[in-house]
Amino acid sequence: MAHDEDNGFAEWGGYFEAKKSKLEEQFAAASDPFRKSNLFAGISIFVNGLTNPSADELKRIMMVHGGTYHHYERPHTTFIIASNLPDVKVRNMDTSKIIAAQWVVDCVQKERVLDYKPYLLYTNQKTTQPRLNFGKSKKEKEANSSTVTICEQVATTTQLEGQLGSILKELQQAALTATSNDVSKPADNTSINATVNGNAARTAVDPAFLSEFYKKSRLHHIATLGAGFKQYVCELRQAHGNKPFGKRAELKSLLPDSLGNDTARYVMHIDMDCFFVSVGLRNHPELRGLPIAVTHSKGGSSATDVPVHPQANRQVELELFAQRFEQHQHDNIRADKVRTGFEEKMSLSEIASCSYEARAKGIRNGMFVGQALKLCPELKTIPYDFEGYREVAFALYDTVAQYTLNIEAVSCDEMFVELTDMLQELQLDVMAFVGHLRQEVRGKTGCPCSAGVGSNKLLARMATKVAKPDGQHLLTTNDAAEYMAATTLDALPGVGHGMTYKLNQAGLRTCGDLQKIAIEQLETLLGKKSAQTIYQNCRGIDLRPLVYEQQRKSVSAEVNYGIRFTKAEECETFLRQLSAEVHSRLLEIKRKTKHITLKIMVRAAEAPVETSKFMGHGVCDNQSKSVVLKQSTDDVNTITSQVLILMRQCEVPPNELRGIGIQLSKLDEPGEEKKENVIKKMFVKMSEKQREKPTLLSTAAPAEPSTKMPAPENPKAKSRPNVLDMLKNASNKKSTVLEAKSQIETKTETPTTKATTSMFHSQFDPEILAQLPEDIRREVLAHKEEYLRSEVGHAKRKSSDNSASSAKRAPPPILPICSPLNASDFLPSTSRAALVKQQERVQRKSYAHANNTPQIVLDCGGWNELEAPSKSAPDCVSAESNNLLLQSNYKDALASWVETEEPLTTDVKLIEFQICELIEMNHFDQIYEVMKYFCRLIKSKRRESCLWHIAYNRIENKIQHRMLETLGYGLSFREAINCANCSAYPQ
Ligand SMILES: Nc1ccn([C@H]2C[C@H](O)[C@@H](COP(=O)(O)OP(=O)(O)OP(=O)(O)O)O2)c(=O)n1
Ligand SMILES: [Mg+2]
Numbered sequence: 001m002a003h004d005e006d007n008g009f010a011e012w013g014g015y016f017e018a019k020k021s022k023l024e025e026q027f028a029a030a031s032d033p034f035r036k037s038n039l040f041a042g043i044s045i046f047v048n049g050l051t052n053p054s055a056d057e058l059k060r061i062m063m064v065h066g067g068t069y070h071h072y073e074r075p076h077t078t079f080i081i082a083s084n085l086p087d088v089k090v091r092n093m094d095t096s097k098i099i100a101a102q103w104v105v106d107c108v109q110k111e112r113v114l115d116y117k118p119y120l121l122y123t124n125q126k127t128t129q130p131r132l133n134f135g136k137s138k139k140e141k142e143a144n145s146s147t148v149t150i151c152e153q154v155a156t157t158t159q160l161e162g163q164l165g166s167i168l169k170e171l172q173q174a175a176l177t178a179t180s181n182d183v184s185k186p187a188d189n190t191s192i193n194a195t196v197n198g199n200a201a202r203t204a205v206d207p208a209f210l211s212e213f214y215k216k217s218r219l220h221h222i223a224t225l226g227a228g229f230k231q232y233v234c235e236l237r238q239a240h241g242n243k244p245f246g247k248r249a250e251l252k253s254l255l256p257d258s259l260g261n262d263t264a265r266y267v268m269h270i271d272m273d274c275f276f277v278s279v280g281l282r283n284h285p286e287l288r289g290l291p292i293a294v295t296h297s298k299g300g301s302s303a304t305d306v307p308v309h310p311q312a313n314r315q316v317e318l319e320l321f322a323q324r325f326e327q328h329q330h331d332n333i334r335a336d337k338v339r340t341g342f343e344e345k346m347s348l349s350e351i352a353s354c355s356y357e358a359r360a361k362g363i364r365n366g367m368f369v370g371q372a373l374k375l376c377p378e379l380k381t382i383p384y385d386f387e388g389y390r391e392v393a394f395a396l397y398d399t400v401a402q403y404t405l406n407i408e409a410v411s412c413d414e415m416f417v418e419l420t421d422m423l424q425e426l427q428l429d430v431m432a433f434v435g436h437l438r439q440e441v442r443g444k445t446g447c448p449c450s451a452g453v454g455s456n457k458l459l460a461r462m463a464t465k466v467a468k469p470d471g472q473h474l475l476t477t478n479d480a481a482e483y484m485a486a487t488t489l490d491a492l493p494g495v496g497h498g499m500t501y502k503l504n505q506a507g508l509r510t511c512g513d514l515q516k517i518a519i520e521q522l523e524t525l526l527g528k529k530s531a532q533t534i535y536q537n538c539r540g541i542d543l544r545p546l547v548y549e550q551q552r553k554s555v556s557a558e559v560n561y562g563i564r565f566t567k568a569e570e571c572e573t574f575l576r577q578l579s580a581e582v583h584s585r586l587l588e589i590k591r592k593t594k595h596i597t598l599k600i601m602v603r604a605a606e607a608p609v610e611t612s613k614f615m616g617h618g619v620c621d622n623q624s625k626s627v628v629l630k631q632s633t634d635d636v637n638t639i640t641s642q643v644l645i646l647m648r649q650c651e652v653p654p655n656e657l658r659g660i661g662i663q664l665s666k667l668d669e670p671g672e673e674k675k676e677n678v679i680k681k682m683f684v685k686m687s688e689k690q691r692e693k694p695t696l697l698s699t700a701a702p703a704e705p706s707t708k709m710p711a712p713e714n715p716k717a718k719s720r721p722n723v724l725d726m727l728k729n730a731s732n733k734k735s736t737v738l739e740a741k742s743q744i745e746t747k748t749e750t751p752t753t754k755a756t757t758s759m760f761h762s763q764f765d766p767e768i769l770a771q772l773p774e775d776i777r778r779e780v781l782a783h784k785e786e787y788l789r790s791e792v793g794h795a796k797r798k799s800s801d802n803s804a805s806s807a808k809r810a811p812p813p814i815l816p817i818c819s820p821l822n823a824s825d826f827l828p829s830t831s832r833a834a835l836v837k838q839q840e841r842v843q844r845k846s847y848a849h850a851n852n853t854p855q856i857v858l859d860c861g862g863w864n865e866l867e868a869p870s871k872s873a874p875d876c877v878s879a880e881s882n883n884l885l886l887q888s889n890y891k892d893a894l895a896s897w898v899e900t901e902e903p904l905t906t907d908v909k910l911i912e913f914q915i916c917e918l919i920e921m922n923h924f925d926q927i928y929e930v931m932k933y934f935c936r937l938i939k940s941k942r943r944e945s946c947l948w949h950i951a952y953n954r955i956e957n958k959i960q961h962r963m964l965e966t967l968g969y970g971l972s973f974r975e976a977i978n979c980a981n982c983s984a985y986p987q
Contacts, residue, residue, distance in 0.1 A: 023071045030063065039107060040067025042311040042608045048073070048082045051101040061104055075344050076315030079103075082121060095122035116310070203564040203615065204574045204660075210581060213559055216296075218352050221386045225412035229397055230550040231589070237405045237548060242942055247402035248426060255432040258423065264477075265420045265980050266430045267546065269460035270437075270451040272396065272413035273469040276353035278447035279388040291358035291379045297349035297369040299381035304373055306347050311610035318342040320607055320619040330501035337367065346370025348613040352384070356469045389413075392445045399441050403433075406981065408457075408546040413449075416457050418546050420980040434472050454480070458493060458542035465491075480540025485512030492537045493544070499526065499534075511538035545946055545982035552589055557582040558661030560601055560617045565654035574660070575647055579640035582662045586639075592632035593664035596639060598646035599624040601659030617658035625649055632668040639664070884914045885930050886923070894930075898937040903951040912958040919962050927959065927971065935975035946982040953977060 040062055047055040047069075058081060059069040070077050080098045103119035203209060214220050272278060276294040281287055297303045308314070318338050325335035341348070347370040354363045354372070361376035372379055393412040400407060406418035423430055434451045441449050448470040452463025455477050462483060463475035475483055488510055490500045506525055508514055514522070515538055522531035536543065557578055565571045586593060601620035603609070611618030625646045633639065643662055884890060897907060918927050934955070938948045960970040 024068060027059075027063070027069055034060075034063050035066055036064050037111075038066035039111065039113065040065045042313050042316075042610065043078045043113070044068035044070050044074075044076065044313075045079050045081050045104070046070040046073040046077045047101075048080050048098075049085060051081055051083050053101055053105065058101060058104055061108060065108060074315070076313055078310060078313075079116065085121070096120075098122060113310075203562045204559060205565060205570045207573075207577070209562055210559070210574075210577050213561060214581075216384075217561075218296075218384060218386075221384075221389070222412065225390060225393060226409070227552065229393065229409040229412060229415075231552070232397060233401075233405065233407050233409045234549045236401050237943075240405055245403055245422075248422065251403070251428060251433065251436070252426055255436055256429050257427050258429045262427075262430075263424065265455045266418075266423055266453055267455065267457055267460040268417040268419050268434060268451055268453050269457070269464045270396075270400070270415055270417065270441075270449055271464055271468075272392070273448045273450055274353050274355050275392075275413040275447070276384070276389065277355045277382070279392050280382040280385055281355075282388065282446050283385070284382060287380060287382070289357060290355070291361055291363065291376050292355040293351040293358055293363065293369065293372060293379055293381050294353045294384060295349050295351045295369050295381050296384070297347045297381060299369065299373070299379065303347035303349070303369045303381075305345050306370070307614070308345060308612065309610040309614065311608060312612045313608040314342050314344055314612040316606075316608055317612045317619055320604065324619065329497055331497040337371075341368035341371035342612060343370065346374075348616070354379075392447055395444045396441055396449070399437065399444060403437070406546065406548060408548060409550070416460060416546050418981050419453075431472060431474055438472060454540075456540075456542035457544055457546065458537055459540050462487065462491070462540075475540075477540070481515065484538055484540045485510065485515060487511045489514070489538075492534060493542070494530075494533065499530070502526065514538040545950070548946070552591065552667060554663050554665035554667065555582060555585045555589065555591075555593075556661055556663035557585065558599065558659070558663075560659030560661075562615045563601075563617070563658050563660060564615070565657055568654050571647070571654040571657065572644060575643050576640055578660060578662055579643050580636060582664055583634070583636040583639050586634055586664055586667075589667075591667040591669060592634045593639070593667055594629050594632045595626060595664065595666035596629070596642045596646070597624055597626040597663040597665065598643055598650070599659075599661040599663065600647075600650060600652060600657060602652050603656045603658050611658075620658050623650055623652070628666070632666075883917050883921075884910075885918060885926060890930070891933055894934055895937055898934070898941060898948065902945060902947040908951045908954060912955055915955065915959055916962050919959065919966060924971065928973065931956065931959070931973050932975045935973070935977060938977065939975075944979070946979060949977045949979045949982045953982075 044067065045058065045062060047058055051058065053061070061067075062069040073080060078097065080093070081101045081104065082098055083100065085093075085098070098121045099116050099119040100121060103114065103116055106119075107114050277292050280294055281292065293299075321338040321342075322335045325331040325338070347368060349369045351363065351365060351367050351369060351372055353365055354367075358372070358376060358379060361379075363372045363375055363379065369381070389412060396413065397407070397409070397415070400415065400417055404417060404419065404422045406421065408416040410416065419430060419433065422428075423433065430453055434453060438449055438451055441447070450464055450467040450469060451472045452460045452465070452467050452475065453473070454460040454463050454475045459475045459477070459480055463473040466475070467473040489495050489503055489508065490497075492511070495503075502525060503509075503514070508517070514534065519531060519535045522535055525531070526534065559578065563574075565574070600623050601617050602623060604619040604621050607619035627642050627646060629638070629642070639662075884893070887893075897903070915927055915930065918924075918930075935952060938952055941948060956973065963970045
């Protein structure tokens with residue numbers, strides 16, 4: 001049994017592994033009191049056979065000088081110390097690390113780590129093996145003797161640089177001579193350490209490093225392209241305006257019609273298949289059908305026998321990484337990645353993209369090349385082709401943009417597309433269109449893509465997973481819950497490692513598990529907001545709108561490779577360079593910043609000084625420091641000086657830095673009317689205009705003929721129709737629900753009846769109820785009871801009293817059988833919270849009536865410039881005369897506001913505030929008028945904008961919320977925004 005074999009030490013790699021680790025730990029603990037220097041820090045030895053000095057003496061030397069003594073040879077043992085070994089033993093050993101004991105003695109004597117090569121017992125190295133050249137001339141070394149030491153090691157930094165430079169040269173040499181599977185051009189230009197003007201751009205100290213880094217960094221290219229396409233979609237939309245899409249006409253003759261009158265919502269998610277590989281294969285058609293990976297590594301033996309820095313310790317690093325991923329970040333995927341991929345001499349180059357043939361062998365995007373080669377030794381690697389990615393990505397976006405610009409760019413090879421409007425206009429079959437589009441993309445790019453379709457973004461993305469590779473799939477709403485049930489939680493949007501861990505700890509692994517538990521339970525685990533989202537998502541409900549015009553929120557420049565400083569000046573020079581880089585990115589997007597953040601990666605205390613990944617960052621602690629400027633800036637000197645100050649504040653020795661990033665956020669737009677209240681300005685302007693034409697004041701005509709604009713007179717609150725009365729009247733009226741329903745279609749119907757009827761229908765829609773935030777839902781349900789009771793009772797009475805007349809009005813009334821409520825749901829809440837709320841309501845009302853709070857209104861915008869309505873009553877002059885929405889010019893102001901490109905939050909809040917005042921004053925008619933007019937303005941906007949839809953919904957929700965809070969019921973509006981993209985968006 002495996003358990004017996006490993007003596008219960010399975011998780012420690014078996015008994016012997018556990019024993020070896022224990023010995024190491026004991027050695028380290030015992031060394032501490034004797035330590036005099038860290039000369040051998042990060043270096044471990046194993047003594048094989050008789051040596052001079054003896055094994056015991058060597059052990060003591062290691063103790064005193066910070067090294068590690070291995071009682072057994074381990075994969076991460078740096079050197080094997082021996083005098084003479086039998087041939088048969090040597091044949092099975094890695095001879096490149098067998099050295100004479102004299103090396104230890106000499107190092108101690110010279111007080112520095114010497115080149116071990118002269119001490120090698122066997123010198124038959126392979127060409128691809130590391131041949132570390134420690135050989136700088138004594139003169140050179142002495143000339144640099146003032147160089148700061150790295151982490152108390154005796155080797156000077158200059159020496160180290162020399163060593164590294166040599167390693168780089170060796171690496172390049174090895175790469176050129178290696179017999180690898182690599183099919184790229186021999187003069188590989190993908191290495192980040194490629195020579196610049198004949199000199200190796202070694203570390204961030206080199207002035208040429210930064211540009212070289214960005215030229216080669218795949219993550220930089222991906223991020224730049226992704227942000228670029230978000231901007232590109234914005235620009236295309238703005239340039240296109242309301243023009244028709246010429247290419248749509250062609251579709252009609254090419255594709256079949258949809259069956260019936262299909263009004264369903266269709267969102268498409270489209271994603272290129274193994275993007276980087278597909279683009280790369282355009283130049284290597286002979287490799288199609290083979291396992292291929294795009295990576296910086298040359299593959300072949302140079303990926304399984306990589307040079308390792310003598311001071312790197314993969315084993316230690318592996319353990320540290322794995323612990324951090326697992327314990328701190330709950331990221332098992334990355335922990336497994338290091339555990340299985342950090343083997344000695346295996347390439348730590350990442351695979352950016354691999355073909356589906358490689359995936360069939362277990363290889364995945366992001367895997368280390370060394371590990372991938374173990375799974376599939378015949379794996380071929382091809383180099384990056386950043387220009388090709390750009391070209392294909394543009395072709396993809398341009399192809400889709402011929403048909404619609406309702407595109408949410410996700411990345412260079414991925415987007416969401418709202419197809420509903422186009423399909424309805426053309427009456428096309430959705431999957432026929434998707435097939436046509438995919439074919440067109442392939443024809444233009446030579447690369448395959450897959451597409452998923454669903455009624456929202458989540459389902460569309462899920463459908464793409466089914467479709468891949470080179471396919472398409474429609475995930476219907478009916479199949480959604482079932483499909484989702486089998487999905488693991490980490491596939492849901494916004495569910496990261498932390499949340500997955502929490503849910504897993506609670507025994508929840510799949511969306512199916514989640515579907516079975518109550519929302520209250522989820523709320524306890526995750527908090528209200530996350531719980532509500534995940535509760536919907538696990539059922540395939542996704543209320544996120546597509547965002548077409550994405551604004552950049554920040555720009556940044558980060559480097560986490562090659563950061564090896566020895567002096568503060570080097571670090572400062574680099575920070576200046578990086579500041580200039582991020583500044584140029586800021587200028588590119590024509591913005592200014594108010595918030596500067598410096599992010600640094602600092603070598604973790606327990607991490608080896610040198611990293612397993614050559615020039616990588618290794619195990620680090622992250623720090624960040626920010627400064628908020630008084631004024632937005634795009635001045636490079638300001639940015640640079642702030643960055644330098646932030647770095648000083650971090651108080652980190654330069655040699656401990658492993659990564660540096662600068663982020664500029666709180667971006668401003670030149671010409672943007674910042675946080676200034678647009679509405680306020682417009683009202684002031686208009687009131688000025690009106691002062692010039694005083695006669696218009698009392699006879700302000702409605703801006704829109706179809707809207708019946710009540711004169712801004714000031715009838716007493718009591719005389720205005722109260723919705724509670726409306727509701728009561730409605731339920732007391734001698735009309736059934738059906739009557740009310742039929743009235744909704746007649747033009748003569750009063751707002752009161754319509755309100756009541758549509759309220760009935762909207763409030764009892766279980767889907768809408770399910771989408772409401774829990775607290776609002778409870779309130780709605782609580783209120784609903786009163787109305788329902790009267791309606792049900794009335795309907796019953798009606799049906800028995802008036803069966804003859806009602807028979808004429810078939811169909812019979814539809815009672816709310818769809819309601820998910822129990823009888824107890826209809827009882828008024830008796831909870832303490834409800835009673836407190838009730839008391840607050842009463843207080844608020846009486847306060848509002850008593851005070852009319854003029855000072856709040858003034859605080860909010862200084863409306864005293866506006867003229868009071870001509871008929872305002874003297875007893876409520878303050879609030880009523882100051883409320884924006886009771887002014888004669890409110891329509892013009894609203895119209896001007898809606899003409900602006902997007903609503904500012906401050907303005908939306910202002911309108912909310914004004915409407916809440918109207919509620920306090922019982923001006924419900926005015927609220928209806930305002931909302932109707934507002935809604936029509938938004939609908940008639942030339943450029944449809946979901947931001948305005950969202951603003952409208954937010955204001956409407958605020959009204960409902962406040963109504964429920966103060967009066968216990970809501971208002972129902974005749975007009976509504978019906979936008980497929982965002983109508984379900986919750987506020
Ligand atoms: N961490 C990442 C993520 C992505 N990419 C690059 C390589 C991918 O080819 C491309 C697109 O990313 P995808 O996640 O879409 O992956 P692929 O297109 O390679 O595969 P799939 O067919 O699964 O979409 O972006 C990368 O280099 N590193
Ligand atoms: Mg892809």
